[in-house]
Amino acid sequence: MASVPRSFLLLSIIPTILILCADFACCNTGRKTGDGLDTDFSGFSVPLEHSFEVDDVSRFRMRGALQLRGGRETSVSLSQSQLSEEDRNTLKEVAAVDGLYKIRVPRVSLTDRQTERQMDGYLTAFVRACSLVESHLSDVITLHTDVSGYLIGVSIVTIPGACRGTEVEDEVDLEAFNTTLTIIVPTNAPQPETALFIERMDIEHEKRGKPQEQKSFFAKYWMYIVPLVLFLMMSGAQDQSGGGAANGGGR
């Protein structure tokens, strides 16, 4: 049993796994600045801000710019600059007191072509500053949209995600973000699979061959019933005459 290849297991799951419609975008580090991006396409850019303070009061600053492109193929890319010396120190300090590193993006719509793309308010997410430091600024930012293309949520995780208290010695590790950026649109929940089921049933029926026609009771057992009835009739007639005779005899 244990020798069953793993791919087999996967195969059996795949049909039912919902494939997350994750449209991947590029992961852009600060070294490749955003001047190479297509600006002529219908994309637009929104600021990605972050905040990390020792006293945990949010003061959001620019981290980079999200280049969003709506339409059929939603895509997103990020251009961000390096962390300054001062920021690096603050981040380390925040990590030391187990503070939070927060990011926010404004609420926008990816599909709305009108000017009213932006709504008031922000979408906020956080991660522990220590895990960001310990992962050497490798974070995964995910943007979630709803069915009509509004941005509804943002999330940030670091890989690895744990805080083990390891010191980050090398300053270079904290200079540039190594960001993976994805956009997730809602998946369509499945409908009941009636068509497939019926098809399968049909195949099964065919495989089993034509089921025997249901014969009526009489058609099945006529060879027993007819003699029995005949026999009864005969004996009944005999009985009647015999009974009459007995009656007569009794008188």
Added chain:
Amino acid sequence: MKPPAKMSKPTSLFVIFFSLFVMSEAVFEDQVGKFDWRQQYVGKTLFAHFDSHSQSSKKLFLATDKNIFASFNSRTGELFWRHVDKAGPEGTIDILLLHGQDALMVVGGGRLLRSWDTNMGGLNWEAVLDTGSFQAACFVAMQDTVKHVAVLKKAAISLHYLTNGHQKWVENLPDSDTVQYQAVYSGGEEEVYVLGVVPNSHLTIIAYSLEDGEIIKQRSVEAPWLSSVESSCVVVGHGVLMCVDTATLALYALPIQAEEAPQFNQILLQSLDLEVSPGFQPVLVSSQPHPARSPISEFFLQLGPDHHVLLQLNADGYTIAPLRDFQPAFLVSFSTTGEKTVAAVMTPKNETACAINLFSADSGRRLLDTTVIFPLDLNGGKPFKLYVHAFLKKDDSVGYRVLVQTQDHALTFIQQPGRVVWTREEALADVVTMEMVDLPLTGTQAELEGEFGKKADGLFPMVLKRLSSQVILLQAWLAHLWKLFYEARKPHGQVKNEVTIETLSRDEFNLQKMMVMVTASGKLFGIDSKSGSILWKHYLENVQPNAVFKLIVQRTTAHFPHPPQCTLLIKDKDTGLASLHVFNPIFGRKSHIAPPALPRPILQSLLLPVIDQDYAKVLLLVDDQYKVTAFPSTKNVLQQLQEMASSIFFYLIRSDQGNLSGFRLRKDLSTERIWEVVLPTEVQKIVAVNGKRPNEHVHSQGRVMGDRSVLYKYLNPNLLAVVTESTDAHPERAFVGVFLVDGVTGRIIHEAVQRKARGPVHFVHSENWVVYEYWNTKSRRNEFSVLELFEGTELYNSTVFSSLDRPHLPQVLQQTYIFPSPITTMEATLTEKGITSRHLLVGLPSGAILSLPKMFLDPRRPEVVTEHSREENLIPYAPEMPIRTEWFINYNQTVARVKGIYTAPSGLESTCLVVAYGLDIYQTRVYPSKQFDVLKDDYDYVLISSVLFALFFATMISKRLAQVKLLNRAWR
């Protein structure tokens, strides 16, 4: 595991195999009512009538605010029959009239006129009325026989035959846009009078001919003081309209049938030496014993909350004579038997009782020996209404029975001489929320437990104490054995002993619990789950009708000698202001602990796992400025909160703005917003959010698959299931959204959209799955969908789960099925350790409760059967979910309008306690994996022990024989 034998005919056989293997759990006939009970209720009484048709009749007819018409046995308080109409305004009972064997009812704001046979409860006929809002109705008699019923609508009056409901005539009312027609009167003559009013201007009287509906006469009377006929006027004597006015402090009398231009005759209250309590709107009470005759000329005038006067209209029809002054008197009522009309008056006697006396209506004299005492329950409401049934005794004196309705919707039936025959707690027809609390230990068990609670006094006293408590235990055990032996000789039925609050103690398997139920009227009940008897009740006065309740168990019974403690959060829905009621759930007594004052509206309450030095869990209340109040807020608690502040996260949901946000507690008990998710309200609105139950245990971390590898479950205790519905209601574009959001980090774990679907959505969120039910607008059917989350074949961190350290998203599997019935509520079974397989308990509109195995809602059900899926016991996918009648856990005990199902674990792993509530309350036990840890009732102890003994002796003998044989062989 049974290896499924050669199964080449896959699907159908397989399904049958499973249905046989897993579920055969209907009750046996002799088990009916053994572990379950049902109580039927009707709701708050609006109209009540005694069956005065025959002297010996035991029937009582009620129409209630729950749109129910019911008949009770007045001797026992049991239901004879009950008709449950549609909930909501469509089924509202506007009026109930009783005449002879017919009960007439106008339903749904004047939509239908129904006649019921009071004897059997059958429907005689039903007539659809013309549109228009209902105003009034009365019987119309001709030559001493009641043959018609008149129904007054806003703009029309119609007359119907009593025998078949056919309309005799219908007439439009003149000037119905200016005149408000409010009353209809018939005194047995050839005419029907309709009274309408133009507020503060004049009164309109129209007389219709009974024969053809022709207007015989139409009068208009100046009445600048009159604003409503309904609230301030009654008809007394021979067709005299009597009105009372607060401004002028006067009574006004007007003969309706007068030929010439009539005038109101003003009688100042001062001239009768009467005075109205300040700020009180006087009320008139009259009585028309028989529709064929005019009302009696005596009537009550209520001058204050506890002041009534019996007045008499003199024969001239203009002057009034006071008969008797009743002060103090809460409630009054008229009743007629034969030719005698009596007035019943309820007066306060002392703190705990009220007295009811009968008075002769025509003289105001007290009738001898008619005093009845009504005991006032200190934990109940005040008397609210009095229904009196008078009858003539053999010696021609008047006897009577009283039905008293109190503010907490309870009905009490009292018979002479002062005996409470029965009480019905109709508040239980509207249970809002409930909890089940373990019963306390018995005295001896508590004695043993108490030993651990106290600090040590030294070695020797401790030993002594231990010895003494064990002697007590031994005594108790011997007593128990003796009782068993003694009762074994009695027939089984008689052993049942009454449950009282004093004898309450936990049973061996913790199957008997205290059900704490909170009702919409603000009355709390403690009900024994085994028998269903009400052990305590507590009425909270000043509870607003729109209040929302949340019941929290802060301390369970496990912490002897500290009493268990429940807290009820009562929140006004409009203002958000809240108050706390802290009580002991076993005895219902209010706790002496003072709850904190909550001056600001409360947004969220959360129960922390933090406990104070008295083992009470800490309740945090977040107000609209995001400030946190802790309860209890002792120094110890505040210190603990400060230490743990950075790891206490909570979320708030504002469904009107589509906003979900997360907060973290700061050391100074202020809060900090750390995440925010916004679902635009233009697209979808949040309809429900559900976390997991905190007392849920999951036994197995994963599922073993066909190839012996393990698929680990994603068990995030902070996961929230958020269900949304689209604002666009078009069937093609409507959708239902399901979001799984981590409550700590605000991360959207999964986001799915069910297209062409709309609510109402019912869902259950438990373990690693969410099951939801919705209406498919395209196929026009109900569908069930199940989502399961798995981490994969490897666990990220197997020791502890932290939302902050779980970077990978889980795998999500989903499957959808057709369900052949709409549902009203859904809940999952819950057991002690979570070993038992789960069932979903689905409340159907038919009143049945379906126990649906979760196995059928498994997204891994394969479409094509393989070796592996068979190994795993997966049922092949079938699009339709079956409903089998043997899955109905309440067999024929249907629960009308089931609103909620509550599940609680018992001490037996196999057993889950279930309470379904709605109009009725039904309690039972379910065994989702059958009773694997219980020996059967018919277990053959004798056979097993005799076999054991026989084997034992056989071994002994054969051993001996073998020895002998060996010895012999050795000698040889």
